[in-house]
Amino acid sequence: MRKSLLALASLLALADAASAADDTLRRGEYLATIMDCGGCHTTGVFLGKPDPERYLAGSEVGFQIPGLGIFYPPNLTPDRETGLGNWSADDIVKAVRTGERPDGRILAPVMPYGHYGKLTDADAYALAAYLKSLKPIHHQVPAIAGHAEKPSAPYLTVIMPD
Numbered sequence: 001m002r003k004s005l006l007a008l009a010s011l012l013a014l015a016d017a018a019s020a021a022d023d024t025l026r027r028g029e030y031l032a033t034i035m036d037c038g039g040c041h042t043t044g045v046f047l048g049k050p051d052p053e054r055y056l057a058g059s060e061v062g063f064q065i066p067g068l069g070i071f072y073p074p075n076l077t078p079d080r081e082t083g084l085g086n087w088s089a090d091d092i093v094k095a096v097r098t099g100e101r102p103d104g105r106i107l108a109p110v111m112p113y114g115h116y117g118k119l120t121d122a123d124a125y126a127l128a129a130y131l132k133s134l135k136p137i138h139h140q141v142p143a144i145a146g147h148a149e150k151p152s153a154p155y156l157t158v159i160m161p162d
Contacts, residue, residue, distance in 0.1 A: 021129075028130025031123055032056070035116065040073040043139060046156065056134060057083070058141035062155040063110045070151045071108035072141040079136040092128035110158055 032038070039045060043054035046061035058075035065071065075083035084092060091102045099106050099113035107113060119127070142153035 024126045024129050025133055027123065028126040028128070028133075031119075031127045032130055035127075037076060040110075041076050046154075054137055054139055056131070057137040057139040060142065060153055062142065062145075062151065062153060063108065064151075064155045064157045065108060065110060066157070066159070067147055068108070069147045069149065070145040070155045071110065072144065072153065072155075074141055075137065075139050076131050077134045077137045077139075078132050079138050082138055082140045083136060084131060085136060089125055089128040089132065092131060093124040096127060097124060 038050070038055055041056045041058055042050045043057050043060060044051040046059060051057075056076040057079075059073040062070045062072040077083040078085040080086055087095075087102060095101055095107060096113060097117040097119060099109075099111060101107065116124075142151070145151040
């Protein structure tokens with residue numbers, strides 16, 4: 001009888017943990033939606049034809065920020081070669097909140113990390129968990145072009161306020 005009770009308690013604990021993990025992923029998906037991550041990081045979105053098979057896999061159209069260069073929204077899927085596959089949840093949270101990548105580079109100012117810095121810990125980690133849960137999609141976005149370099153792909157010009 002005691003073994004049965006322990007087994008039942010273990011199963012209930014696993015079910016609670018699975019339910020909490022599902023809730024976290026649902027919260028992360030909700031946040032990615034209202035933060036409009038797909039509005040920049042989905043292939044085809046700037047050409048009027050978002051590709052649902054490449055949701056959050058990065059854009060082939062970049063943003064030109066005068067004086068800085070042209071930046072292409074990167075692949076947010078957990079692909080190890082072209083996406084966030086080698087980033088930890090802490091790395092993702094830090095980039096979303098402060099704009100700092102694991103290699104120390106700062107994200108382009110068109111990424112609203114100043115606003116996202118106000119995310120609660122629970123929300124920031126839910127977003128990271130959601131991104132890590134996506135199907136990895138191998139998609140290399142075009143390389144950043146410095147302000148004096150010729151871009152290799154189309155771009156939009158962004159006028160940044162002073």
